[in-house]
Amino acid sequence: MERFLENAMYAARWLLAPIYFGLSLGLLALALKFFQEIVHILPNIFVLAEADLILVLLSLIDMALVGGLLVMVMISGYENFVSQLDIDDSKEKLNWLGKMDSSSLKMKVAASIVAISSIHLLRVFMDARSYEPTYLKWYVIIHMTFVASAFAMGYLDKLTKHD
Known part of the structure; x- marks a missing residue:
């Protein structure tokens, strides 16, 4: 009975996988919002005041930081709590992968x-x-x-x- 419970608890870590995948959907939503802001600002770039442009750019930087945070949590959380990522050696790897x-x-x-x-x-x-x-x-x-x-x-x- 103890072995069954231990195996079941260990296997339950896979319940986190859809959550980490859901974060990738959040990243997609953030990317769409980012480019929506770019599309809104470009036609008005010459009439915007400098301070207003800076505020929009700070908002874009905010989105980029949140996106990086999502990637970190998504990938590191998956690796730490679910399973190691099996990435082919011929593919580009993030330098912090497997170290966080x-x-x-x-x-x-x-x-x-x-x-x-x-x-x-x-x-x-x-x-x-x-x-x-x-x-x-x-x-x-x-x-x-x-x-x-x-x-x-x-x-x-x-x-x-x-x-």
């Missing part, structure tokens, strides 16, 4: 969240006149919470490594 454990993945996710939050905060500051000071304060507090959380995670990770 769940701890380093968490750190990459935390760093990405801080970067995304930083870009969002910059967008808010560029348009600060349209926000009430209370909202600006809360944006900064939330961003600093992300920064402090990422720093604490990194520090705890460093303390627990016994290399």
Whole structure:
């Protein structure tokens, strides 16, 4: 009975595979939205104010960072929790493939969240006149919470490594 339960729990990791595949569909949706923004901005490029163009570009950078985060979580999560990827040696491989454990993945996710939050905060500051000071304060507090959380995670990770 114990062996059956252990085998069933081990096989249950495959329930994560459709979730990681679902992230690839999320990546497709993000790519479509990215190019939709490009199509919207190109006809108006010469009439847009510089600040408005920068805000749109920051939004595109945000999408690119989220896309990279999705790829990292999708591939590393699959490799860490489901199965190793069997990629032919003749194909191009990502240099971090097979090297990112769940701890380093968490750190990459935390760093990405801080970067995304930083870009969002910059967008808010560029348009600060349209926000009430209370909202600006809360944006900064939330961003600093992300920064402090990422720093604490990194520090705890460093303390627990016994290399």
